[in-house]
Amino acid sequence: MQRHFDEELQQLKNDILRMGALAQEAIVRAADALKNRDEAAARKVVDADVEMDRLELAIDDKCLELIALHQPMAVDLRTITAVLHINNDLERIGDQAANIAKRTKNILKMEDVMLPVDFEAMGEHATRMIRLAVQSLIEGDAFLAESVRAMDDEIDRMNRVAHEELLQMIQKRPQFTDQAMIGILIARNLESIADHATSIAADVIFWVRGADVRHEYLATLD
Amino acid sequence: MQRHFDEELQQLKNDILRMGALAQEAIVRAADALKNRDEAAARKVVDADVEMDRLELAIDDKCLELIALHQPMAVDLRTITAVLHINNDLERIGDQAANIAKRTKNILKMEDVMLPVDFEAMGEHATRMIRLAVQSLIEGDAFLAESVRAMDDEIDRMNRVAHEELLQMIQKRPQFTDQAMIGILIARNLESIADHATSIAADVIFWVRGADVRHEYLATLD
Numbered sequence: 483m484q485r486h487f488d489e490e491l492q493q494l495k496n497d498i499l500r501m502g503a504l505a506q507e508a509i510v511r512a513a514d515a516l517k518n519r520d521e522a523a524a525r526k527v528v529d530a531d532v533e534m535d536r537l538e539l540a541i542d543d544k545c546l547e548l549i550a551l552h553q554p555m556a557v558d559l560r561t562i563t564a565v566l567h568i569n570n571d572l573e574r575i576g577d578q579a580a581n582i583a584k585r586t587k588n589i590l591k592m593e594d595v596m597l598p599v600d601f602e603a604m605g606e607h608a609t610r611m612i613r614l615a616v617q618s619l620i621e622g623d624a625f626l627a628e629s630v631r632a633m634d635d636e637i638d639r640m641n642r643v644a645h646e647e648l649l650q651m652i653q654k655r656p657q658f659t660d661q662a663m664i665g666i667l668i669a670r671n672l673e674s675i676a677d678h679a680t681s682i683a684a685d686v687i688f689w690v691r692g693a694d695v696r697h698e699y700l701a702t703l704d
Numbered sequence: 705m706q707r708h709f710d711e712e713l714q715q716l717k718n719d720i721l722r723m724g725a726l727a728q729e730a731i732v733r734a735a736d737a738l739k740n741r742d743e744a745a746a747r748k749v750v751d752a753d754v755e756m757d758r759l760e761l762a763i764d765d766k767c768l769e770l771i772a773l774h775q776p777m778a779v780d781l782r783t784i785t786a787v788l789h790i791n792n793d794l795e796r797i798g799d800q801a802a803n804i805a806k807r808t809k810n811i812l813k814m815e816d817v818m819l820p821v822d823f824e825a826m827g828e829h830a831t832r833m834i835r836l837a838v839q840s841l842i843e844g845d846a847f848l849a850e851s852v853r854a855m856d857d858e859i860d861r862m863n864r865v866a867h868e869e870l871l872q873m874i875q876k877r878p879q880f881t882d883q884a885m886i887g888i889l890i891a892r893n894l895e896s897i898a899d900h901a902t903s904i905a906a907d908v909i910f911w912v913r914g915a916d917v918r919h920e921y922l923a924t925l926d
């Protein structure tokens with residue numbers, strides 16, 4: 483029974499890896515679509531979000547089924563609830579990538595203008611955070627998860643710089659206000675994606691350090 | 705022209721107050737629905753989310769129109785982009801409240817069992833964070849916004865305690881696993897709501913301290 487359970491848990495982790503891969507692909511593709519004014523790529527990101535929504539539900543169901551069938555021990559139960567939370571964050575990353583793609587489709591209807599923001603670099607940073615956060619889950623590595631949390635400051639900074647540059651652009655070249663406003667919103671979407679990666683890392687830390695946290699929890703009851 | 709613009713900006717702030725009020729109402733009502741097993745109240749929360757989605761779009765349009773018509777100065781532009789971001793966070797709070805309400809509707813189909821979590825206290829804490837975050841925007845008070853960020857630790861702690869209590873409940877009374885799992889997800893929704901309030905506070909700080917931040921930004925170019 484335990485062996486069968488372990489296999490199902492492994493399968494669950496594979497599903498999360500797949501969600502993580504889809505999330506990363508969506509961000510890279512959305513940034514590409516924006517850079518290369520590629521509407522077909524933007525459309526693919528929106529389609530992929532539908533697939534992620536479906537996979538999220540399937541993973542949720544599998545988690546609940548696993549609990550109902552096996553009545554797992556505390557340690558396994560903790561793994562499953564971590565997967566549930568992380569699954570939800572990955573799905574919301576897919577939503578944000580779809581938002582970027584929808585905004586990209588809007589900007590493609592407008593006059594082409596170079597925005598003074600390196601969205602690709604922001605997307606790469608966010609993608610790296612997701613990859614490491616998912617890896618920290620698979621390897622149960624709280625130190626790796628800590629490093630993801632530390633990376634969040636950098637994307638906050640990139641978002642602030644993007645915001646400033648685009649506000650200046652609106653001042654200097656008001657004819658491109660619409661494009662610049664969309665740029666501000668896209669930079670913010672990328673920052674939100676990084677927030678979800680940070681949230682995944684926090685869940686991994688909570689999960690790996692369950693014993694410490696339980697200790698802390700008991701202390702609160704004193 | 706400036707007077708007319710100031711009036712429109714004031715109107716925009718009123719709209720955000722309204723969004724904030726709807727967000728708070730949704731959380732209080734969702735917590736009530738869960739506590740009193742009140743399906744009609746849960747349904748009202750889901751309906752209110754549709755109203756919030758509509759209001760969000762109206763505010764977004766008003767922001768973009770204001771910029772296009774008035775080509776505002778840097779300081780006003782910064783206010784409008786702050787409103788745009790905060791509007792988006794409030795809408796996502798509405799989504800989370802709707803998630804709680806949907807989960808409540810599910811739990812109402814199951815056997816009634818007392819969950820060892822004070823969801824009302826969590827909801828009150830989150831609601832207070834939203835109220836203060838919106839107030840910090842209206843009053844342009846960065847110190848008040850700082851206090852909202854500090855409040856986030858407490859709801860993180862509440863969420864961890866809830867998670868632990870519910871995991872223990874699953875161990876001891878496995879027949880109530882489904883109810884406990886929903887409880888874990890609802891506690892997490894409340895924690896996400898507080899994250900959005902914290903994000904609003906960060907935007908207010910960024911907006912109020914625009915001058916400092918610009919300085920910091922210029923330093924990054926050295």
